[in-house]
Amino acid sequence: MAVNAAERSAMDRALQLATRGPRGANPQVGAVILSPDGTVLAEGWHQGAGTPHAEVDALSKLAPGDARGATAVVTLEPCNHTGRTGPCAVALIEAGVARVVYALDDPGAESGGGAERLRAAGVDVDSGEQADAAHALIDGWLTAQRLGRPHITVKWAQSLDGRAAAADGSSQWITGPAARADVHHRRAEADAIVVGTGTVLADDPALTARDGDALLSHQPVPVVIGSRPTPTDAAVHRHPHSPLFYDTHDLHAVTADLHARGIQRVFVEGGPTLASAFIQAGLADRVLAYIAPVLLGGDKLALGDIGVASIDHARRLTIDEWVPLGPDLLAVARPAAPTDPQNQNEGAA
Structure with missing residues (x-):
């Protein structure tokens, strides 16, 4: 019928x-x-x-x-x-x-x-x-049903030469206003935003999704991972949602608990250490790399050790989209499937 x-x-x-x-x-x-x-x-x-x-x-x-x-x-x-x-x-x-x-x-x-x-x-x-x-x-x-855990997006901003900060640690702002606005709207699409205690102590982020100074209608739950205590007057305590704290480095345990709480989409924005840990653990379903046309040099890399010992073990990505954002460029990517041509080893150009 x-x-x-x-x-x-x-x-x-x-x-x-x-x-x-x-x-x-x-x-x-x-x-x-x-x-x-x-x-x-x-x-x-x-x-x-x-x-x-x-x-x-x-x-x-x-x-x-x-x-x-x-x-x-x-x-x-x-x-x-x-x-x-x-x-x-x-x-x-x-x-x-x-x-x-x-x-x-x-x-x-x-x-x-x-x-x-x-x-x-x-x-x-x-x-x-x-x-x-x-x-x-x-x-x-x-x-989330298919993965048995939340869908995880790992985001970072970097200079053209792959740095997340200058030699003195300063990083605000590598990217311009258009890129930062894009980040906030993507935060609002997530159910949780995740950072490490290092980011909380260094930057005291609010972890809200904003349009200018105004809060967007949907706010992700703030999640802080790490053993160092978060100060009682930290901005995260003023978030519309009560933050979740995990005194562990076991990311699989964290994501399992978030899944049990009904969290479907996670936005990881915790700096190079946390981003690298999620990627090394195989817990990155999507990568957002905001690339600014600036050179910083030095050793403040956007990513640290992700378990790649040789080019044969490189974590190949498939680019889904290149998004111009003013002078900056956003790469939206996902892990390449084993059969994806981009995942085949390539010789040096």
């Missing part, structure tokens, strides 16, 4: 409803229940871990029997497992829903399979409606 105009309109609405839910350990999902003639009977969305899923939230607004013969339009395949809440597929079946239209398959090994369960119960199921829009909405959650 083809998706009709009322169901397409309901999917538009379900996607809007999904955005009301928080980004976190669970995906943002919206649902609309339609009568057989296409009238909207109820709406719902997932409001966070431990709360009813979108389908159940919508069904809860109907009297018993009101959903019999109805169509449920959902942005994600109804789940098929019991966690903090019961399976949504079962709830729809028990409510008498006759048809389900959803956008994306649930990728979970345990939670997936709801469509099959619905069909086995005689419910008509149609999938893939506005899948691209639904994917864009929960891309961070899907990536």
